[in-house]
Amino acid sequence: MSRLFKITRPSKRVNFDAKNPLPFELTIDRVVSSAGLNGTVFATFDHTFSTLLSTPFVIPPLGTANSGTFNNVTLTQGAMATLVIIPEGVLDLTNTNVFVRAGTIQGKLGFPLQIDGLKQSSVPTTYNLALTAA
Numbered sequence: 418m419s420r421l422f423k424i425t426r427p428s429k430r431v432n433f434d435a436k437n438p439l440p441f442e443l444t445i446d447r448v449v450s451s452a453g454l455n456g457t458v459f460a461t462f463d464h465t466f467s468t469l470l471s472t473p474f475v476i477p478p479l480g481t482a483n484s485g486t487f488n489n490v491t492l493t494q495g496a497m498a499t500l501v502i503i504p505e506g507v508l509d510l511t512n513t514n515v516f517v518r519a520g521t522i523q524g525k526l527g528f529p530l531q532i533d534g535l536k537q538s539s540v541p542t543t544y545n546l547a548l549t550a551a
Contacts, residue, residue, distance in 0.1 A: 429490035437476040447516040473524035
């Protein structure tokens with residue numbers, strides 16, 4: 418007996434860890450990123466953290482923090498074509514722009530900085546798929 422399966426979650430989600438090597442707090446307000454493998458972009462997102470209704474993404478001095486999971490990640494090659502990257506277990510950040518405030522106090526105040534064009538190769542990546550029988 419053969420079965421067909423479909424990906425049941427139309428919305429793609431992401432979360433990530435950020436490390437702060439500096440002796441003062443950083444708060445990330447927004448991240449715009451594209452990620453892929455072998456020169457092909459497979460995912461993009463543009464996420465704003467700090468709004469009146471959400472908790473800011475604060476990274477403590479000399480510490481690490483998780484972004485929390487958020488939606489609206491676009492799979493630029495489509496869901497089925499993106500499955501080929503799963504066995505690799507890594508992604509390359511091909512272009513990432515970060516809007517950050519340095520020297521914040523519990524996510525408030527700080528000096529705004531925009532960091533453009535960040536790249537990182539072979540970022541360890543974990544995938545979770547929700548499948549149901551079609």
